[in-house]
Amino acid sequence: MNAVEIKGLVKTYSSGVKALTGIDLSIQEGDFFALLGPNGAGKSTTIGVLTQLVTKTSGTVKILGHDIDTESVVAKSKLGIVPQEFNFNIFEKVIDIVVQQAGYYSVARVDALKRAEVVLKELDLWEKRDSVSRTLSGGMKRRLMIARALIHEPEVLILDEPTAGVDIELRRGMWDFLSGLNKKGVTILLTTHYLEEAELLCNNIAIIDKGSILVNLPKEDLLSKLEEETYVLEVDKKVDVSKLTCDAKYGKGKVEVRFKQGYSINELMKEIDKQKVVVKSIAPKNNRLEEVFVRLIK
């Protein structure tokens, strides 16, 4: 069954802005799905419709087979949402925010308190349970929003740019946490500006721009759209690039090489080795997904 099924979704705001122009999207149960797009592409509107915070103009949306028009309450109960902006009460304690949210999903207080302990410990917030939310650091606030979204044990988790403004260490911690959650069977829909995040975590990726889906493919298929790749090699001395069989340029102890997919890196290494040059490191120049993304939305 599809965790999320969107057909012909149109959203025109009262200002006349056409945010979504008829999108179709299916996300399978258990998937880790990324919805990418530049600012104003329609990502947040799509999420708004899924969570019923935005009223759609036309089209159908189903969450685990439950239509949001005819089975609104059931559809809502299946979802957990981590919005882009902090939207908890800044005067309330961490534990109260999480336990109240459980209550709104009909989880009895005694059970909610037990669940809160588990979730807050998992997200390293248990020690802060009695702190007023406005006193938390930015990273802790992000984790609080994830804890709040998970307290009713949703089958589908939607995260709208969950790692925006989060430091690298914490971001990696969150990636591990989300991967673990997905392995336990939770379907995850993620929007992000960090394309590395989508490449690392997701199985399927859709790119949205100007209210329509440009591409919706498994990650590998999307990456295979790249015709060329660029790598940077750190070397111990100058390389004569004219003797290499691919496009290359040398400068400041580094060689930048560009080659088409299928090109043998072994060949390249042999050619460099012939010049008695030691390669100290090798790294892709750009995030690969970023290149596909930039090309598609141009």
Next chain:
Amino acid sequence: MSTIGLYTLTRKEIQRFMRIWSQTLLPPAITMSLYFLIFGTFIGSQIDDLHGVSYIAFIVPGLVMMSIITNSYSNVSSSFFGSKFQKNIEELLVSPMPNTHVLLGFVAGGVTRGLLVGIIVTIVSLLFTELALSNIFIILAFAILTAVAFSLAGFTNGLFAKKFDDVTIVPTFILTPLTYLGGVFYSIDVLPAIWQKVSLLNPIVYMVSGFRHGFLGFSEIPVWIGLLVLSTFTVAFFLLNLYFLKKGVGLKE
């Protein structure tokens, strides 16, 4: 249908105003003490009895009612708008809680604060005068219905408010004048005939009159008419708010 969500929201709303009791429960006690002292004791002692009771005994029920109206209304309008402003209203909107429970949860908070302040002000009034007790059931019926009606009206205000000013405009420019002109400080019987008729367009007149009947045993307007007006007002605002919530007025785009 589970009522856990309703219980959770009610508990949260009561905790909210109890946490800031110095802003929510204390000010009405101080303000009303001043009313009792100045209008009741200082000025009231110079005024003849009204309907056979001292002036201060006459104004106490009206001032208690004024406190219930103001506090139940402002509790819901400010709490609901605050939730909208901080966007934590989305916690409720994305949840499967039915609109009826969302509305009742906020109203329960407003009613509790309104009645609690009403009790505090009544106790404070006993420092200044003795209170008669004609019919406790009439007192409770008018107090509870008024608190519910104005909590519902406060909810409507919170729904439509786009900035903090919008939450204070209605109490300042509509609610306060209607309350002051609602027979709190005078009996509408003393007004010229034309103003008596105009006063009957003011719903607060019916509430104050009925509530006063519960204490003093007389009223300018029959109690059943007061209850009818109050019930109509309550049902109308309840249905109106549910309609607005269904349509997402002030909440959804």
